[in-house]
Amino acid sequence: MNTPHRITGLLLFLLVIPAFAPAQQLMWDSTGVPICTADGWQRYPRLVTDGDGGAIIAWEDIRVGSNPAIYAARVTRDGAAPWGENGVEISGHLSGQRMAGIVSDGGNGAYIAFWNRAGGESDLFLQRIDGNGSAQWATGGITVCDADGRQEWAEMIPDGQGGVIIAWQDGRGDDNDIYAQRFTREGTALWTANGELISDADGDQNYPQLATDQARGAFFTWMDRRSEDDIYAQYVKADGTVAWEEDLPVCIEINRQVAPKVLPYGDNSAVFFWQDYRLGPSTSSLYLQIINEEGEKLYLDDFQVSQSNNAQSGMFLTDDGRDGALAVWTDYRAGAGEGDVYMRRILADGTIIGDFGNALCDYANTQERPTMISDGEGGGFAVWQDKRNTFDYDIYMNRISKQGLTNYPEWNNHDGVLVVTHDNNQLAPQVISGGPGYALVCWYDGRTLDGQADIYAQRIAWSPSLAFPDSIDFGINKVGQTVHDTVRIWNDGATPLTVTNVRRASNPANTHPADFTMYPSFEIPKTLNPGDDMLIPLSFTPGGIGDRISELRISSDAPQDPVVIPLHGLGTNPRLRTKNVHQFNVTKVGATNEEMVEDMLQNTGTGVLLITNIEFDGADAAKFDLGSNPPFPLTLEENEYFPLKVTFSPDGVGTFETMMKVYSNAGSGSEDVRLAGFGARPALITIPVGLHFDSTMETSSVEAQVNVRNTSGVELVVTAIQLAGQDPDQFALDAELPMRIPGEGFQPFTVYFRPTSTGMKKALIVLTSDAPSSPDDMVVDGVGTILSSDRPSAVRGFAIDAVYPQPLRPSQPLGLRFT
Template sequence: MGIPLPALERGNPLMDRKLLCAALTLATLSFCAGPAKARWVENGVVLCAAENYRAYPASCPDGAGGSIVVWQDIRSGSYYHIYAQRIDAYGNTLWTANGVRVCTRDSDQSWCRAVTDGAGGAIVMWLDNSISGSFFRAQRLDPSGALLWDANGVAVAGGSTSPETPPEIVPDNHGGAVVAWHEMRGGTPKVFAQRVNSSGSILWTEGGLAVASGSTGTQYYPRVASDGSHGAFVIWFDNRNSGSTSWDIYLQRIRAGGSLQWTNGTGLCTEANSQTNPRIVATAPGRVAAAWEDLRSGTSWDVYATSIDTAGSYYFWNVAVCTAANTQQWIDLAADGTGGVIAAWGDLRNGLTSHVYAQRIGSTGVQSWTANGVRVCTSDYSQQMPRVVSDGSGGAVIAWTDSRGDGDIYCQRIDAAGTAAWPATGLPVCVSSGSQSNMCVSSDGKNGIIAAWMSQLGSTYEIYAQRIERNGYWGYPCPYVAEVEDVPHDQGGSVTVSWEASRLDAFANEIVTHYSIWRSLEAPAAAALVEAGIEGTGPAAIPRDFKGPAYRFLSVAGTLYGWEWLANMDAHYFDEYTFEAPTYYDSVTADPATHYFLVSAHTENRFVFWDSPVDSGYSVDNLAPCVPLSLSGEQSYDPAGMRLSWASNGESDLAAYRVYRGASEDFIPASGNMISSSCDTSFFDASWSWSPGCYYKVSAIDVHGNESGFALLRPGDVTGTDEVALPRATALAQNFPNPFNPATSILFDLAGPGRVTIEIFDVSGRLVARLLDERREAGRHRVEWRGTDAGGEAVPSGIYFCRMRAAAYEATRKIALIR
């Protein structure tokens, strides 16, 4: 039904007190129920189908399993503008079709970069060229794609001098970002940095903070990493020690307030010959690792690395990552999650063809994998420009451009031990006709990646994206819940959950063995399980012959949600499956009673499974109550009128009885001739008289609005005795009115004298008020509840339960209070 999953606070206190004793309330889920129609497709999803040309994407995670991708776009025909699109974990684009325009200025915009803002959105930076000069500008987009800063973006740097490199940007972990670049000032390229906060305000020196203003050398191509304290480390290569003959690696830490750790930076590597093209990544709070291309051997470029913290202490220094023959280049880094780093690079050790290699350097500087690196792809074709993303388990996913075809994109997952988890020749990300280039990658948050790239289509380029999930399948081969709908023509209590099969549940892809169906837990039940120390049972523990019970707890953005296993269903290579799932209660006017479901697809490997997106629906009682029986009428002289009575219906969801009066047997019951709506099984009509003749019709209506047929009383059926008849049976009637505010009447019959208890409970099973606890004589009685607890304090809106006990009789009715 495509609506968010709200807090679930309902429950039946008489059904399972043990599970409903806790008071924990689950918060609103941050994801939407029900996927859109677009999904991942083989070789990628196109993010923009507008006119003309677009290129050079950059991306960052959205924090919810998807990615935010930005690119430069000349759809206007006059200027390149920056656009952005968010794509979710299931391949659905979430923002404006063809992307959100990040800056409304009519100027040429290029060199875009994006980082997460830590709140589901992104901070985007780009170079903006206009007649007033060249500037780095920045914009923040919220999770819905709305622009949070000035429509033209905020100026970060530039103007009188122009940045000469793309902005290298990193989150400041406080809703803002730190950016570094080099530009020509005073006739020499220098490195500068700037911090912008979550509101778009510039925090450091206007125009940029010089990271080593006292150095006389040329400074080139900075990279940046978080220092864990809202500042950043900036790394670059610098020729201050040797004029123009060789280059060294320097590092600066800039604190959150803009002060420098070292006056002109610290020399991270000043070995002989040149060291260039450094990369840097945060490996722990306040700690980074850096790697660079190094010519100290004098014959070929190798890879070395160092790890340092905010105090300037080294964890390892000048460690050889790879010193194999010939050149190593195009380094990229990712943290290994334990204080170490995983490096990947293009390697010419075998001659003229570049292959991708990788190495893991532990937190103390020890090579964890094969000396000089493990080969990531065994294909003889050339592999270039690797990109590395941590897999969250001590390994990494590495993607690269590949000369197979016209230029394709492949990837590989290397585990913590250095073993390839996917095919030895790599897993295709995109092998479409035409060339794929300028790839960027971000984590999907579940051990996989989302890649974006520009793909050549004839004479133009488009931006595509693809997810490779942790098991090595493109996209996300989960089932998709198509709908959750009421079972028609029933008494309620169940819905039909329909889902589209996983694409791996088909001939030639016979991977999925069975499905498990899960229903969201009531909040009190989930709370009780957590408080009782019951651990969740994940899909990995649900084999084909599982019989239950099982519960699972999923954490979304730090909030815990509970799910209850309902059933398994074998895979039969069908296109679609259905399951009739029970509900806790049915939809009524005062409470839509929305329930939430997901379906998991399982394989022979119990650790390989896929969860569907959540979808929702509700059950409805479609069956009317039975016609009230034993309708009788008795003329009364004192008081004067007609006393109608009938037998009590047995339906548990009965809401009231309606009494209609007409002048002929064939009159049609309607609101205009209804003279009573009550939960009582009797009614006194003081306006009745013998002379014209009155016809009565009585119906029963349930809480869902279903009305029965009509019992008929003709004038000739009326008796004339004045005796007062005692109730035939002890019974608790439905309160009236219901829903109510501020008070409601609760009527009950006693067939004989005895002690009667009337109590009110809330949905957690807690006693709210005791309305009656005393001996009563046989007959009809009435008590009133004014929506207060035992102390006289008003209770909140919600569902409550009225329980009556008298001798061996016990009954409960649901009451709805609406403030």
């Protein structure tokens, strides 16, 4: 069975009374938890995950004087505020700060970007904070750009390596241009100091947006006034290189094109959206285009997302979890003062679902400023500010299916569900995932009646999440034999999950549904509370040879409905042929001999043979084992041999035997192979058995060779050869150690006789080995004699008479006289 695969809807928030709304549950106080209620204005909150089911929220804060500062707070999954009441200050500059963006650092912290305005100029800064709220860089952050003029309206994305890419509009020249910079998590700038130039065309380039290219670079887009308001784009690689020779005109139709957005699309493309007035200076529509890294457009003509006699605006984008995208916006097709929330889905192949958009909420009065998160399966959840009560704004949400429909009765269909209502206005909601089946939303809130605004947040259990194996593989089985398995599915989401149907389904024309059987030991419908599981017993009985496939379909109210789990098995009708007996070579006692037997196993049947286990039986079984083979099961195709490695480890001298029992899918029993081996110990002799050197003059040296012979059938290892006895200093040895002498083999060493005085010299040569007789020794001796002397004292009593004739003839006797 393969690794479980989780399908999770994204997170959203919602309803009022959990007892009557099982599809939604507010996890904190019904009106939200306060993130910051300090004096003055707190506005424009943005949030990212804290990596543990909570969030880090940043905002502009005017609690002191009239100049905003940047603050941030962390809220845990339980609604606690570990950084203290009202957050921590991120910016440290004296002049007014403006919020630029926040992205996760990939752990428990975040990057926060902001700019300050002072004396008609503004500079751009970046700070990184950890999960404890501590700044990781200098007070006030590091400088992104402090060039002349204004650096403002920045946006930021992760770079895929733990750092960030940030883009901004830059007024260092005669008009606004687009610059960008990439930073590591240590705060090191990787591109040109003060920013890499992205576009400096004539006129203003304003309000940049960017999206990752999945390769540490980014796609950029902006509103461009080189003629009139149009949309342009550029692609920048990971090293900061501008990839396209010229800025790419995304849309340069008549009238204005404004408010561009961009989102990653597939592996190497991006989808671009914008608000477009080509149909008339007072009629805005929404358009999109998909462009790859080569600058090629997917659509010949820009794709019109929405059209009406009135305006569409405030578009928000997110991915759909399936290599496509989701777009949500405010739509005034019902009337200039009747803003509703609409959406469309763009599939991975560029197909657009929905006829000019489907309504998420078309309730009376105004719904606006929607944001959305994906459920990972093509659907999603949207939240917006809603003035249906006619006098102030509340926060609502709705759920969307992968077909782009809002047809869930428990979500009030097109009306949506209340997240929070309170005195005065609740505005500008933002939403992120809070874990499987959970959502986190924050907003700024005017409930205090002081004409100011505070920051509040809520965590909502909104969805079940069905976890399941991505496939079931029964493996290789003999035709007609049945094997069993159990499929486990479970709810790892936040709300109850209802399984409405489980069935085995596939087309008999090209699959094999009859080979797979489901045993319904459960009742349908079945409700799984969070954490509950459900077991589905299955069996596989192959009806033929080869791949056998089917599928298990599970219907539920989870976002990914329906779940399709592929079922697979391989039918086979093999036959196992084994060697009858294998005799090991003579093996040294205490050693292990591994031998590969090429023809030990063979599949002589049809289909795949699986060797499922091998055991050893008999009194000597412990002395035999398998060698370094692959793990079971061993697979043999038709007519294939398997070269099996087996080992023999004798613990004594003599013959040993065992029965190797081979089990396979060819039958219910085993095929038996007799293994035999003989244990032996090494034996050592020297040739010669003793060594005698003839008389040797002192201070001279003579040498002789000795052969160490192994008279056994197993390896002999000689580890030391040393001199001992009466005169070891009169001899020397030259031997390569250790000697590893194969059975019936020999290896020589050299003995030197180097007498330093006259007379008989004697020593022992001692050989240490793994032979049972070790240590073995042999005698070596020799006689030292006179090298030279003028008249040695022992010879002075002798004299040689005159020798005649001269020269001496062969064998002529000499006369000696003793005095």
